[in-house]
Amino acid sequence: MTLWNPILIKEMRTRMRGKRAFLVLTGYVLVLSMILGGFYVAINRAAPVTVVNQAGGMLTPVLIYVQMALICLIAPTFSASAISSEREQQTFDLLIASLARPSTILVGKVGAALSYLLLTLFGSLPLIALTYSLGGIALRDIAIAYLVMIVAGIAFCSTSFLWSTLIRRGVLAQLVSIGTVIVLVAGIPAVSLFLSALANNFSGGQSQSAMNIVFLLLRTNPFAAIATQIHGIPLPSFVWLREIPFWITQVLFYLVVTALSLYLSVKRLERVRKWI
Amino acid sequence: MENTEQQSSSMIKLEHVYKYYKSFLAVNDLNLELGRGEVFGFIGPNGAGKTTTIKMLSTLMLPTQGELTIGGYSVVREPYEVRRLIGYMPDSFGVYEDLLAWEYLDYFAALYKMGPAERKRAISDVLELTDLTAKRDAQVMSLSRGMKQRLCLAKTLLHDPSVLLLDEPASGLDPHARIEIRELIRELCRMGKTVLVSSHILTELADFCTSIGIIEAGRMLVAGRIDEITAQLTGHVMIEITVKGDPVLAMDALAERPEIKRTTSDGRTIHAEYSGHPDDADELLEYLVMRGVRILSFTRTEADLEDIFLKITRGVVA
Numbered sequence: 001m002t003l004w005n006p007i008l009i010k011e012m013r014t015r016m017r018g019k020r021a022f023l024v025l026t027g028y029v030l031v032l033s034m035i036l037g038g039f040y041v042a043i044n045r046a047a048p049v050t051v052v053n054q055a056g057g058m059l060t061p062v063l064i065y066v067q068m069a070l071i072c073l074i075a076p077t078f079s080a081s082a083i084s085s086e087r088e089q090q091t092f093d094l095l096i097a098s099l100a101r102p103s104t105i106l107v108g109k110v111g112a113a114l115s116y117l118l119l120t121l122f123g124s125l126p127l128i129a130l131t132y133s134l135g136g137i138a139l140r141d142i143a144i145a146y147l148v149m150i151v152a153g154i155a156f157c158s159t160s161f162l163w164s165t166l167i168r169r170g171v172l173a174q175l176v177s178i179g180t181v182i183v184l185v186a187g188i189p190a191v192s193l194f195l196s197a198l199a200n201n202f203s204g205g206q207s208q209s210a211m212n213i214v215f216l217l218l219r220t221n222p223f224a225a226i227a228t229q230i231h232g233i234p235l236p237s238f239v240w241l242r243e244i245p246f247w248i249t250q251v252l253f254y255l256v257v258t259a260l261s262l263y264l265s266v267k268r269l270e271r272v273r274k275w276i
Numbered sequence: 277m278e279n280t281e282q283q284s285s286s287m288i289k290l291e292h293v294y295k296y297y298k299s300f301l302a303v304n305d306l307n308l309e310l311g312r313g314e315v316f317g318f319i320g321p322n323g324a325g326k327t328t329t330i331k332m333l334s335t336l337m338l339p340t341q342g343e344l345t346i347g348g349y350s351v352v353r354e355p356y357e358v359r360r361l362i363g364y365m366p367d368s369f370g371v372y373e374d375l376l377a378w379e380y381l382d383y384f385a386a387l388y389k390m391g392p393a394e395r396k397r398a399i400s401d402v403l404e405l406t407d408l409t410a411k412r413d414a415q416v417m418s419l420s421r422g423m424k425q426r427l428c429l430a431k432t433l434l435h436d437p438s439v440l441l442l443d444e445p446a447s448g449l450d451p452h453a454r455i456e457i458r459e460l461i462r463e464l465c466r467m468g469k470t471v472l473v474s475s476h477i478l479t480e481l482a483d484f485c486t487s488i489g490i491i492e493a494g495r496m497l498v499a500g501r502i503d504e505i506t507a508q509l510t511g512h513v514m515i516e517i518t519v520k521g522d523p524v525l526a527m528d529a530l531a532e533r534p535e536i537k538r539t540t541s542d543g544r545t546i547h548a549e550y551s552g553h554p555d556d557a558d559e560l561l562e563y564l565v566m567r568g569v570r571i572l573s574f575t576r577t578e579a580d581l582e583d584i585f586l587k588i589t590r591g592v593v594a
Contacts, residue, residue, distance in 0.1 A: 006383055006386030007387075009383075010372070010375070010379075010383045013374075013379065014374040014375065017374055018374070089372075090366070090368055090370035091369070091371070091372065093331075093336055093364075093366050093369065094366070094369060094384070094428075094431070095387070096335075097335060097336060097359060097362070097364045098359065098384060098387035098388060099359055099360065099387055099388050099389055100387045104387075273335065273337055274338060276336055276337065
């Protein structure tokens with residue numbers, strides 16, 4: 001397998017051809033700009049001057065959270081129909097009957113989705129540069145937030161690709177992929193809170209073990225990783241792995257999810273003759 | 277790779293192949309052997325098992341049981357070696373509508389690991405062969421159905437495969453496009469490629485197939501040269517003889533031969549039912565010449581495939 005991948009080139013050609021790619025990117029930056037502008041106007045009107053002077057500290061997290069939410073929504077759609085669409089448009093047989101290896105298909109399809117995702121993420125850099133210039137936020141925090149977003153995007157694209165190999169219909173694969181992202185991002189914190197409430201109910205007070213499990217589960221959440229990094233939320237002294245920042249465990253967890261998804265996808269593609 | 281391919285006398289070989297879809301038996305004990313340069317017409321009603329067989333040969337599907345080899349390579353165990361040798365055109369296929377015709381071909385050429393210079397040359401060659409050179413920079417979505425079919429055939433030929441597996445290559449085309457595809461396949465036959473082509477339109481195959489196989493309900497009912505099958509079924513082949521002058525002399529001479537079952541004449545043309553071995557028909561020609569018959573033409577006429585098909589199949593599937 002070389003760095004030169006014909007599927008990647010074909011995907012980029014078809015993705016970037018026409019107005020759609022540019023409209024999506026423009027729409028993305030426009031939505032971010034409008035949200036940012038709205039917040040800035042609100043802060044300017046209502047907040048004292050000392051807060052306005054540090055507006056970057058408020059606007060940058062807003063921008064990053066909104067971007068993270070948009071990634072949760074759009075990343076699955078980039079690769080959820082990678083294989084399903086080939087099957088739907090009856091080109092999959094031709095692809096499989098060629099000399100393309102499963103790894104070539106995977107790198108081409110997921111690589112194309114990631115390239116477009118990165119293009120979208122980097123499209124927002126001028127806005128981040130603007131909010132950074134307003135002060136109140138460290139460059140290191142922005143870099144970590146971007147790392148979290150990129151790794152989350154890679155994980156979402158990978159899980160979506162796996163669903164694409166498992167589900168024949170593209171629309172269904174997209175829905176299941178978005179569902180998976182919701183489980184990863186919102187489902188795990190919800191489960192952790194539920195478990196915590198349940199444990200507290202049984203023990204009649206705050207259970208340290210239950211809280212530890214809650215924090216462990218929260219360590220997988222990209223929003224929690226960004227929040228703890230930017231806002232420096234203090235953790236109780238009894239919490240396990242207290243010294244390790246949330247973003248490190250979150251990135252590691254998502255890399256494991258990515259590796260597992262890609263491994264299963266390759267295995268699935270290797271057995272293509274049993275399900276095509 | 278080439279060594280094994282050259283050593284193998286048969287290019288396509290199926291031995292006791294079975295394919296089940298859950299409990300449905302789609303292919304039932306299929307046996308077939310095709311030599312280099314042979315053009316095999318795979319005939320059968322819809323749902324007979326043609327596409328399943330071609331998909332198995334194309335390495336897209338595993339047989340439930342049996343052995344399939346192409347160029348000496350096992351389709352089951354050595355799929356990538358087989359894929360180098362075959363060009364596969366499915367019965368229903370899609371094209372990437374957003375690409376230009378040359379980009380579509382370039383994509384597949386790259387998937388066959390061809391270098392940039394080799395790709396450029398191959399694309400130019402196949403576009404010329406399929407008469408699509410003028411459409412090189414056209415968007416695939418703007419091509420007519422017949423052109424898309426030819427584009428897919430061009431894709432199939434990019435890596436110069438020695439075996440072509442064409443599943444209903446002319447299906448859904450108008451008569452003009454159908455003739456174009458037929459001419460194209462005829463050209464491929466002249467290029468010496470081993471071709472397995474399926475169709476349920478019998479007249480499409482009669483012109484250029486060296487042999488045919490009739491499949492129904494997953495079972496190969498008969499396979500072989502068209503005249504051999506005809507002889508096997510009817511006990512004779514038809515010979516058309518055009519003579520100079522009065523045909524009575526020829527008719528009388530033919531009547532003396534035990535292998536001639538019946539003769540009819542149409543002016544100076546005589547139609548004789550010949551029950552000998554098709555390859556020994558030259559002896560009959562020699563005999564007529566010796567009897568003083570002045571022969572303008574002596575032709576073994578192919579039987580009507582439709583008649584053969586109807587005679588053999590029972591309409592289990594269709």
